[in-house]
Amino acid sequence: MAFNLADLFETVADAVPDRVALVSGEDRLTYAELDDRADRAAAALAAAGVGTGDRVAILSVNRAEWLETQIAAYKLRAVPVNVNYRYTAGELAHVIADAGCAALVGERSLVARLGPARAGLTDLRSVFVLEDGTDEEVPDALSYADAVAAAPSGRVARERSGDDLYLLYTGGTTGLPKGVMWRSEDIFFAAMGGGNMLGEPVTSLEELAANAVAGGLSVMVNAPLMHGAGMWVAWATLTGGSKLVLWSRTSFSAEGVLEVAAREEVQALVLVGDAMARPIADALEAGDFSLPNLFAITTGGSVTSPDVKARLHASLPGLAVLLDAVGGSETGVAGQAVPPGPDGTPRFLLKPDSAVLDADLQPVKPGSDEIGVFARSGRLPLGYWKDQAKTDATFVTAPDGTRWALQGDMAKVDAEGHLVLLGRGSTVVNTGGEKVFVEEVEAALKSHPAVYDALVVGAPDERLGSRVAAVVSLTEDVSAETLRAHCRERIAGYKVPRDVLVVDEVRRTPSGKADYGWARKTVTPSS
Structure with a gap:
């Protein structure tokens, strides 16, 4: 049986039409209402010439129309394209042009940001504007709200x-944004829960419908839908017949998230590592929030420090599950966290189709301390959009015929068979001939109770080539030497940061991932 994302959503919508599907700001839609709005959006896109295989760019913060447009595109067999709303005009234009988008659905202020760059988007035939309270002029654009309201209802055939x-x-x-191509069936099973977030994946649409009728959690996604972590959980929620609650403001507010979670009786909260979990822990300790239904917190895109997890458990007595997931755009969800090692380094329990491979694409021996690259087999992407060279470098075939996706994270396997993440190969610091994996140093720094957040990079050094440097934010005053002494107890001396720069806030991307470019400029302002 083939599994198509539009078919999957429609199956659930038919099974639980009156159940609340989506809460986003003031919008509150049942499955039947969300399905109808997606049908109307599909009709509006079709009227603008969008058909099978055409790409549709979505440029927006989290809101109901983001998912309506995505579902609408799938109904048409078109291809929705996620566009990062934090991009500059040139970056926006690159993604829209690279994907050859025929249509764009975006917030007025964000579409206006394209400015003159829009003239170079020769494939772009239609622009639908989502109102966001601004009044920037967007020439030759259609109103999304008007187009959907005027479109006929009924399923797209x-x-x-x-x-x-x-x-x-x-x-x-590194480099410009790139598109990762998946079959819709493969991404559903590799990253979207397979129709059953709490158990075995479904094997039929009938089983999917039955699970939806029997299920019905309340799940709050705080990561942007424009990133895989947020998008995948959103689809896992909707294909499970659950209520999806979106954090829909442009900036993160821990207090705001907890207020929404309490009002919507959220049972599962989806965060992005310390970037969101630490402020949530702060707010819980400082405020009075009643969250009796919350039993699970999951994070993706970045790991959560052990001290933050302990604080969340202490503030939420009913919290039964608190885990980090490991994976990426090229691998899907490939494992989940187990307690860290003695030095605080993150460890993960791998799925059966994941491994750490050596240079010959053979799994490394557990407990050997051999460093390899994290990889996954099984359901994998087709490759990168219009980039055969990157496809060949990332998706490789071992001598035994197994096809692997190499995510780029360097790792080893401990004696218990757990994945120990060391960091991206592109962020390794080569200091005096020794390789230092920055995530290992970051974990050691963040295990100190005074460190709120930390990023580690290489700084130019006349003698060593590069020296290890750290940018940290603190919860209380502590000296750089104290932090270095703390690290020396956990990691080898050559890995200990020679430079420790204290800042008010460690900058991360909107998805909570490390902004190493900013960190390098911070430690070496002239670079």
């Missing part, structure tokens, strides 16, 4: 396939 394309643009750690 399409014979869909599990091969229909799912395209996820990812910024990665």
